[in-house]
Structure formats: structure tokens, C-alpha cells
Amino acid sequence: MAAITLRHIVKQYGDGFPAVNDVSLDIADGEFVILVGPSGCGKSTLLRMIVGLEDITSGDLEIGGRRVNEVAPKDRQLAMVFQNYALYPHLTVFENIAFPLRLRKSEFSEEQIKQKVEAAAATLELGEHLQRKPANLSGGQRQRVAMGRAIVREAEAFLFDEPLSNLDAKLRGQMRTEISRMQRRMGTTTVYVTHDQTEAMTLGDRVAVLRRGVLQQVASPRALYEQP
Numbered sequence: 001m002a003a004i005t006l007r008h009i010v011k012q013y014g015d016g017f018p019a020v021n022d023v024s025l026d027i028a029d030g031e032f033v034i035l036v037g038p039s040g041c042g043k044s045t046l047l048r049m050i051v052g053l054e055d056i057t058s059g060d061l062e063i064g065g066r067r068v069n070e071v072a073p074k075d076r077q078l079a080m081v082f083q084n085y086a087l088y089p090h091l092t093v094f095e096n097i098a099f100p101l102r103l104r105k106s107e108f109s110e111e112q113i114k115q116k117v118e119a120a121a122a123t124l125e126l127g128e129h130l131q132r133k134p135a136n137l138s139g140g141q142r143q144r145v146a147m148g149r150a151i152v153r154e155a156e157a158f159l160f161d162e163p164l165s166n167l168d169a170k171l172r173g174q175m176r177t178e179i180s181r182m183q184r185r186m187g188t189t190t191v192y193v194t195h196d197q198t199e200a201m202t203l204g205d206r207v208a209v210l211r212r213g214v215l216q217q218v219a220s221p222r223a224l225y226e227q228p
């Protein structure tokens with residue numbers, strides 16, 4: 001059973017050309033799928049429909065075998081990492097990472113929250129920064145806090161929307177390695193939007209190419225980028 005199944009997914013804003021046009025794709029459990037394509041081709045829209053921030057005009061979306069078209073984002077068991085991190089500036093690193101757990105208040109004791117946050121922070125080497133505020137962190141550290149917030153949810157899948165595009169080249173390289181290691185260790189299904197060919201080649205099991213809302217090609221990075 002696929003972790004995420006898209007069946008004839010369409011998104012129509014107003015009465016223009018569909019932003020996402022009849023996209024079908026099976027994403028296997030534990031698979032890392034990269035979504036690439038020119039600006040405006042529908043990458044963000046597709047990601048936002050999967051996570052539930054955008055209504056689906058037509059088609060079926062299944063997560064873990066369950067149809068979720070009408071399921072609220074918080075009940076989809078997905079974790080999204082945005083380009084701009086979307087951290088809460090007034091909260092410490094600890095509280096930023098704990099935030100999704102506190103949303104499900106009755107589920108976790110304070111002790112469990114502490115354990116989960118500290119485990120995620122250790123994975124991301126943020127253990128020494130838990131009491132800091134985002135303003136006092138580097139770009140790479142902020143990025144890791146955003147990922148920590150995704151990790152603690154123990155989500156069915158991670159969704160990344162150009163998570164490294166605001167970082168300089170050196171940090172991007174480090175974070176690429178970090179994400180790759182994390183994914184191998186955790187084996188979590190991942191959909192990752194990027195403009196960066198290096199990220200597409202090094203991180204993905206498969207690369208899906210979107211153009212004007214249409215899925216053009218889905219192939220291994222090798223087949224896609226090393227063909228003559």
C-alpha cells in the first residue's frame with residue numbers, strides 16, 4: 001500500500017488554466033520523492049493540497065490507504081517544513097519544537113513532551129540551544145528547529161517546500177547531508193520541492209517533473225539527469 005496516493009488530482013483557481021492538472025502518483029512507504037519544475041508550475045499548490053492547506057478541486061488523495069480529501073490538516077499525520085521556517089519568534093527552541101505536541105494537549109504528559117523534544121533536538125544537534133529564541137540562531141539552526149518540529153509529530157510523511165533556498169551554499173550542503181542522514185535513519189516518506197538540481201540528484205529516490213500543472217515524468221535521479 002502506498003503511503004501517499006494522488007489520483008487525478010486537479011486544482012483550479014478561479015476559471016483560468018488549472019494550476020494542477022490531472023496529477024496521478026503513488027508514493028511508496030519510506031520513499032523520498034523530489035518535486036521539480038519551473039516557478040508557477042504548481043509545486044506549492046500540490047504540496048499544499050497534500051497537507052490540507054488548499055482544497056482539492058477534483059480527484060482523490062489517500063494517505064496510508066485512507067481518503068483524506070476532506071480531512072483537516074491537523075488530522076492528516078503529515079509534517080510540513082516551509083521555506084521561511086515559520087518559527088514562533090517569542091518562543092524558545094524547546095517550545096517551538098514542542099508546539100505540535102501541545103496542540104494535541106490531552107495526548108502527552110509534560111514528561112513525554114520533554115522526552116520527545118530532547119530526542120529530536122539530539123538528532124538535530126540542537127541540544128545546547130533549547131532555551132534560545134530563534135532570533136539568536138543561525139539560518140541553519142533555525143532550519144533544524146523547523147525540522148525538529150516536523151520530527152516530533154512522528155508524522156506519516158514529511159513535506160518540504162524549498163527548505164534550503166534561504167541558506168548560503170555552504171549551509172545548504174551541510175543541511176543536505178543532514179536531511180539525507182535523517183531520512184535514512186528514520187525512513188519517513190518524504191515529498192520535497194526544490195529548484196536545486198544537486199538536491200534533486202542527491203536526496204531523491206525518484207524525481208517528479210511538473211510543468212504547467214502536468215506531471216511530465218517520474219524517474220530516478222540517475223535516469224533523469226544522466227541520460228545522454
Ligand code: ADP
Pocket residue numbers: 013019037038039040041042043044045046
Ligand atoms: P510553484 O510552487 O511551482 O511556483 P504554485 O503552486 O505556487 O507554483 O502556482 C501554480 C499556479 O497557480 C501559478 O500560476 C500561480 O499563480 C497560481 N496560484 C497559486 N496560488 C494561487 C491562489 N491562491 N490563487 C490563484 N492562483 C494561484
Ligand code: ADP
Pocket residue numbers: 039040044
Ligand atoms: P512560490 O514561488 O514559493 O510558490 P509564490 O510567490 O508563487 O511562491 O506564492 C506565494 C503565495 O502566494 C502562495 O501561498 C501562493 O498560493 C499564493 N499565490 C501565488 N500566486 C497567486 C495568485 N495568482 N493569486 C493569489 N495567490 C497567489
